Amino acid sequence: MGDRTTDPATTVRSVHDVDMPSLELLDIDAGQDPRGQLRGQAADAWIVRGAFGYLIFRYDDVTAVLRDKRWHNAVAKLPEMMGITDADFLGNRRVSILATEGDMHTRLRRLVAKAFSPRSADRLRPFMREVVNDLVDQVAPSGRADIATDICEPYPIPIICELLGAPREDWQLFSRWAEDVLRIFNATVLDELDVIKKAQSELDEYTRGLIAARRNDPRDDLITDLIAAEEEGDRLTTDELVMMVNAVIVGGTDTTRNQLGCAVGLLTDHPDQWRLLEQNPEIAPNAVEELMRYFGAVRGAGRFASEDIVYRDLLFPAGTFVFPSLSTANFDSAVFDGPDTLDITREPVKQHPQMTFGSGIHYCLGASLARAELQEALPILARRMPDLAVDGAIEWKPRTTAIFGPAHLPVSFTPGR
Numbered sequence: 538m539g540d541r542t543t544d545p546a547t548t549v550r551s552v553h554d555v556d557m558p559s560l561e562l563l564d565i566d567a568g569q570d571p572r573g574q575l576r577g578q579a580a581d582a583w584i585v586r587g588a589f590g591y592l593i594f595r596y597d598d599v600t601a602v603l604r605d606k607r608w609h610n611a612v613a614k615l616p617e618m619m620g621i622t623d624a625d626f627l628g629n630r631r632v633s634i635l636a637t638e639g640d641m642h643t644r645l646r647r648l649v650a651k652a653f654s655p656r657s658a659d660r661l662r663p664f665m666r667e668v669v670n671d672l673v674d675q676v677a678p679s680g681r682a683d684i685a686t687d688i689c690e691p692y693p694i695p696i697i698c699e700l701l702g703a704p705r706e707d708w709q710l711f712s713r714w715a716e717d718v719l720r721i722f723n724a725t726v727l728d729e730l731d732v733i734k735k736a737q738s739e740l741d742e743y744t745r746g747l748i749a750a751r752r753n754d755p756r757d758d759l760i761t762d763l764i765a766a767e768e769e770g771d772r773l774t775t776d777e778l779v780m781m782v783n784a785v786i787v788g789g790t791d792t793t794r795n796q797l798g799c800a801v802g803l804l805t806d807h808p809d810q811w812r813l814l815e816q817n818p819e820i821a822p823n824a825v826e827e828l829m830r831y832f833g834a835v836r837g838a839g840r841f842a843s844e845d846i847v848y849r850d851l852l853f854p855a856g857t858f859v860f861p862s863l864s865t866a867n868f869d870s871a872v873f874d875g876p877d878t879l880d881i882t883r884e885p886v887k888q889h890p891q892m893t894f895g896s897g898i899h900y901c902l903g904a905s906l907a908r909a910e911l912q913e914a915l916p917i918l919a920r921r922m923p924d925l926a927v928d929g930a931i932e933w934k935p936r937t938t939a940i941f942g943p944a945h946l947p948v949s950f951t952p953g954r
């Protein structure tokens with residue numbers, strides 16, 4: 538881990554034996570935004586002991602862990618960590634790209650890179666505008682909307698369908714499967730296993746059908762691209778194809794919808810910046826980075842030590858779990874100037890990007906697509922929903938939800954353009 542690795546002359550102690558503050562995330566009062574409390578902890582310590590492992594707070598440490606390939610993605614150990622023993626569930630689990638490491642992971646990313654390039658995402662921008670405008674059309678005359686359910690929830694689904702080449706009438710199915718499969722990351726996973734299993738098997742079956750159809754009838758879509766993807770004679774197997782298409786459906790829907798909800802929710806507290814976006818749609822790219830920095834829908838990642846790792850004079854024995862906190866890294870004043878100030882005109886600094894898409898080898902594969910979706914949606918919403926104000930109680934998803942955002946965000950606005 539670069540210059541932070543210990544000096545051989547220093548005594549190395551096991552992280553398990555060191556005195557450090559502990560944090561029980563679940564102790565934080567329900568309804569309270571945990572970001573404030575975490576940020577407070579981050580000011581005092583770079584690492585604290587949590588319920589399942591160690592939380593890592595600061596930007597440099599978070600990036601160091603995420604970029605060090607000896608730390609493997611905790612997704613692979615999730616069932617074990619959460620105490621899942623259901624044989625049926627464990628037997629049918631698909632190895633996701635998130636749980637793949639080393640040469641296998643490099644190979645997968647190389648094969649699919651082109652399909653997820655900024656250029657591929659740009660091709661969908663006109664369609665994204667169409668989708669947002671259609672959604673706003675439905676609420677515009679009344680001057681009232683629930684941003685979460687009327688706009689954010691449906692928004693990413695037609696885009697993912699269009700990207701994949703899936704029929705439009707399947708929109709609703711996708712939405713439910715994505716949300717249900719993602720319950721695997723919730724702290725309440727044990728209660729939700731049956732729902733997750735059902736969604737996973739339905740999604741698998743559906744995906745296999747789509748792939749079979751495209752093999753016979755190639756089109757201009759992602760599935761056809763993935764079937765054709767080839768590097769030096771190498772190709773994705775059918776199982777890998779199913780896994781990648783699942784990753785797009787699961788990774789590309791609930792994340793984007795919640796991120797859009799977080800962004801709009803945040804802007805309801807900053808009407809001046811909503812107006813700024815309305816009047817200057819060209820600032821959307823900077824606005825998206827800043828809104829994701831300030832309020833990311835994905836707040837953390839999980840890793841485990843695949844071997845003994847020494848970092849900052851601490852030994853992390855093989856198997857130790859760590860949780861790099863993306864949301865506190867995003868508020869690190871050593872990296873971001875005045876991090877507590879939301880400024881959607883803030884110029885991103887190339888060496889220190891906002892962390893909500895992660896870092897290192899598992900850096901979000903769909904980042905270009907997600908950026909395009911947010912960059913297209915936000916200025917249209919700002920233009921067509923002037924004077925946006927919260928109109929009722931915002932209901933946030935439970936704190937235990939891994940992909941965080943508003944469940945309900947009632948607003949009023951001046952019916953307009």
Ligand code: HEM
Nearest residue numbers: 634635784788789792793796838894895899901902903907
């Ligand atoms: C604003 C929306 C999004 C956010 C905040 C987000 C966030 C993330 C983060 C933090 C990771 C890394 C997790 C880790 O290191 O453990 C990740 C990985 C991933 N994301 Fe996204 N994501 C978003 C949208 C998308 C979209 C639109 C897609 C697909 C079209 C997608 C597909 C993936 C995939 C496949 C991975 C795994 C990459 C790998 O393991 O190499 N994501 N995402």
